[in-house]
Amino acid sequence: MTNPSGFKEPERIEALKRHLYTQSGEPSPLHRSSLTPTNDEPMVVGWGDHKQDDLTSPPRRSFLTLFLIVALVFFLAAASFAVYTLYHGGNVVSPINVELITDGPKTIKAGDTLSLQVLVANKNSVALKSADLIIEFAPGTRSPTDVTKELTRSRLSLNTIAPGASSNQTIKAVVFGEKDANQLIKVSIEYRIADSNAIFDKVSSFNYQIDSSPISLNLTLPAEVNSGLPVSLDLEVVAASDAPLRDLVVKAAYPPGFTFTSANPPPAIGDNVWRLGDIPAGARPHIKISGKLEGQDDDPKSFRFSAGIESTTNDGQIAVNYGDIFKVITIKRPYVGLDVSVGGDALAQEYITSSGQSVRTDIAWTNNLPTEVTDGELTVTFSGAALDQRTVVTSDGFYQSAINQIIWRKGTLPALNRLAPGERGQASFNFAALSLIRSDRSVIARPTIDLTVSFRGRRVTADSASEIIETTVKKQVKVNSVFQLASKGVYHDGPFTNRGSLPPRAGQETTYTISWSVVNSSNEVGDAMVRAILPAYVKWLGAVSPDNEKVSFDDTRGEVTWDLGVVDAGRGLTSAAREVAFQVAFLPSLSQVGETPVLVTTPTLSGTDSFTHQILTNTKRSVDIQITDDSRYQTNYGTVGQ
Secondary structure (H helix, E strand, C coil): CECCCCCEHHHHHHHHHHHHHCCCCCCCCCCCCCCCCCCCCCCCCCCCCCCCCCCCCCCCCCHHHHHHHHHHHHHHHHHHHHHHHHHHCCCCCCHHHEEEEEECCCEEECCCEEEEEEEEEECCCCCEEEEEEEEECCCCCECCCCCCCECCEEEEEEEEECCCCEEEEEEEEECCCCCCCEEEEEEEEEEECCCCCCCEEEEEEEEEEEEECCEEEEEECCCEEECCEEEEEEEEEEECCCCCEEEEEEEEECCCCEEEEEEECCCCECCCEEEEEEECCCCCCEEEEEEEECCCCCCEEEEEEEEEEECCCCCCCEEEEEEEEEEEEEEECCCEEEEEEECCECCCCEEEECCCCEEEEEEEEEECCCCCEEEEEEEEEEECCCEEEEEEEECCCEEECCCCEEEEECCCCHHHCEECCCCEEEEEEEEEECCCCCCCCCCCCCCEEEEEEEEEEEEECCCCCEEEEEEEEEEEEEECCCEEEEEEEECCCCCCCCCCCCCCECCCCEEEEEEEEEEECCCCEEEEEEEEECCCCEEEEEEEECCCCEEEEECCCCEEEEEEEEECCCECCCECCEEEEEEEEECCCHHHECCCCEEEEEEEEEEEECCCCCEEEEECCCEECCCCCCCCCCHHHHCEEC
C-alpha cells in the first residue's frame, strides 16, 4: 500500500523514527508531499453523519518560555526594591543592628554593691530616638544610696543614639539573697525612629550568684528530751555583712507536738515570727524560746528557722531569704510516764472553763523502765489567781491549802508503793474557778489556774545503786470573762419622753424606752453584738441614745442590732458599763386586751474572748409591757386595756 507521497507505509514510519531519535546536532529534513484534491465523496470518520471540520491550530507558546519571563520580572522587581531601600529607605531600622551587652561580676557577696556595665550600640543607618534603658532587679535588691529602700525597677533616659554611636552606662545596686542562690537582672532598651510612632525594644539579661549570706544562724537545743517535758531553744543571728541589715525578720517552723510557752524577745506575729528591725554589722542578737515537746519514743522532731526580708504584701512571710537552719530533737520516753487529762482532754495543753464550773482532772502514771519503781509520790501544785481553794476535792490524797498542793503518798494510795515494769496507776481531783465579779468590784485580769503534776520515785540502776527519778507535766486552765447583758423597758425614765396611755389601750399607740447595758469582767471581748426582734405590732422609731452607739434596725426582719465592737475588761466594774437606749411604739389590737404583749424578744449578747478565744453568749428574757423597772410602775400597767 502506498500513500500519495510515493513512500511505502513501512518506509515512511522508519524515516519518521530516524528523524525523532537522531543523535546528530541537526535532524534530517523531512520529505513533505504536496496535497492533492480528493474526490467529492464524503469520508466516513466514525459514527454519526457529520463531517470533520478542517482545523487550523495556532502555534502555542512554550511553558518554559513563560516561566523564564516570570522569573526575569521578579528578579528585576527585587533588584529595584533593594536599590530603593539602599538610596531612599533612610527610616528603616533593624533590631539586629542594635547591640545590648551587659557585663559584671558573676559571683558576689550578699550585702555588697553590684556594678553592672551596660553597652548600647546603634549600628543602623538611622538614629535611635527617645532611647530608654530599663533595668529590672532581683527580689531583695536595695538602693546603693539608701539600703532601706527596695530597688525593683529603674528607667534611665539615653536620649538619642546617633547612627554608629554607642552609650555606656554603669548600674549599681546592693544585692541580697541566700548563699548559692542564682539571681537574674533583666535589661532592655526601648527606642523610636524618626517619622514613626512605633516603640521598638531589645532585651538582654545578666545572671549572678550569691556566694555568701549576709547572716549566719546558730541554733542551740538538746539532742534528746523526754516527752511532755519543757524544752528550751536558743537562736543566734550573726550579722556577717559589712553593712547594717535592714528590716530583718526571723520565722520559726515548729514540729507537730511542740507547744509554744514563751520567748524573749516576744514574737511580733503569733508565736513564730520576730521582727528584729535593723541589725548593725557584727551584731549577734538572740531569740530564746521555751515550750513543751510531746511525741513517741525515738520520734525525731525537727525545728527550722529562716531569716530574711519580710514581704511587703504578706505579713510574717519572708520575701528574700538570707539563710536557714535545721535541727532535730529526739523524743525519749520518761522513766515514768504521766498522762494528765483536764476536763476529759488528755492531749490539750490548755483547757477553757468558766467561773464556778467544776473541772475534773485525772492523772495516770506508767512505769516505762524494765525494772520496778518504788516509794512513789504524786503531787499537784496550783498557781494562778483564779483558783477557788474551797472547791478542791480529792480522794486518797490531801489538799494542803497553805501551800496550794495536793499530795498522794504510798500510805494513803498503795499503788504508789511499788510499780512493776509496765504497771499503771491513777488518781483524780476536782476544782473550780473563782467568781470573776466580786463584791469589791475588783477584776482578775486574764485569769488562769496553772497545774504542775509531778511523780517522784526510786529505781535501782544497772550497778545496783538507788536513783531518784522524777517526771513533771504542766497544764493551764484559762477562765472565760463574765460577759453579761441587762435589758429593761421603761416609760417615765430614760433619755426619751414617751407618750400614750398607761396601761396601753387597744387602737391607741403608746411609746416605750428600751435600755440595754453590758458588763464585762476580766478579758477584753471583741466582735461584741446585741440582737433582738421586734414583734409585728411594735414599731421602730429611730431614736437612739447616746447617738454615737451603732444601733440599727432591719425592717424586713424586724431585728434590732447593737454593734459594740470591742468591750474592754472591767466594764461595769472598774469603769462604767456600756449602755444604750432606743424608743419603740406599741399599737395594741383588740385581740390583745387583757394580755401582756412582748415589746422586744429575747435579746442576745455575743462576743469573742480575746484571752481564751471562746465565743461568749448571754441571752435575757423578753421585755414586755409589764415594766417593773420603771420608777413609777403600777400593777395595772402590765395588761392591755379596753
